[in-house]
Amino acid sequence: MSDVDSVRDVVAVVLLLAGAFLCLTAGLGLVRFHDVLTRMHAGTKPQVLGILLIMIGGAIRLEGWSATWMLLLVAVFQMLTAPVSAHMISRVAYRRRHVRRDLLLVDELRTGEAADRLYRGDEPADAPPEEPATALEESRRDEGTLPPA
Amino acid sequence: MSAGGRAVGTDPGGEGLAHQLKHQVPLMLWLVFVWMLLWGTWSWANLISGSVVALAVTVLLPLPPVIGGARVHPVGLAVFVGYFFVDLVRSAALVAWQTLRPGGIGNSAIIQVQMRTDSDLLLTIVAESLTLVPGSVVIDMDRERRTLSLHILHVRDLADVESRRAAVLAEEERVVRAFGSPDEIAALAHAPGEAPVATGRRTP
Structure with missing residues (x-):
């Protein structure tokens, strides 16, 4: 095994572990946060970056370009769809009033x-x-x- | 740009083949591109079968055209993408830390931000990137009044709320400078709420 290969492996492992860790914190956020709106934050940001890191790590580790293109597509659609689903769920949650108003500093959407x-x-x-x-x-x-x- | 007069009240389907082609061709190219990426290799067979699939999809499942389309400014795009990835990493690390730390999260807030741009496409890009980046999730959008309602995770005080509002407007400015028309870039100079509504309105 050459040096280049082992460096590549180390980078890939670091990226995969970091991505897995971020996805774990997304899961933790779902448990620890108080209401739907705050949980949506955990479900979008660390999770999307985690997926991206795992995809990059996988692309480095896997051989052949065809897998890389597939991983690129997964990353792109993840970034396109995660905000939309988070937005739809947040909107429904707000309209059904699943909101911890006592933890809100300001609520400018409330009509009166x-x-x-x-x-x-x-x-x-x-x-x-x-x-x-x-x-x-x-x-x-x-x-x-x-x-x- | 004469989109303002043309777009209002006309049926998007009834404007002739050339107009339809102009909107369908980029979509078809994108579909063929995705098809090729899914197969992972370049070959004429993939290109032809991808074109057939793209044609079938665009004919059987027609989408309403995006009025106006996008212009891409390379410098603005580079700035937008650069900020986007830096913000993505920063906010992911921040939220990850907030889930782990013993204190949990403090107060959050729901704010309404007055946008200056008046285009469906640009507002969509702003809303998508805002949900991914600076600690905010879009809850609602009032298209008529051009306001976005965002939920903000962890604010300390009212000054914090105002700084987040400024961050949202900065994000909007980067998106408009990357994809907007000259009219829309000029509209950034107006204070929120004063920008002209009628001229160059890019919405059906």
């Missing part, structure tokens, strides 16, 4: 106090109002069984 208390069009029928007592009072005012405030 009153708008969130009662049901709106985007939410599923089984989503509870955020403040049940106020929502009940307000819906009774709308019906006319309680006098307006």
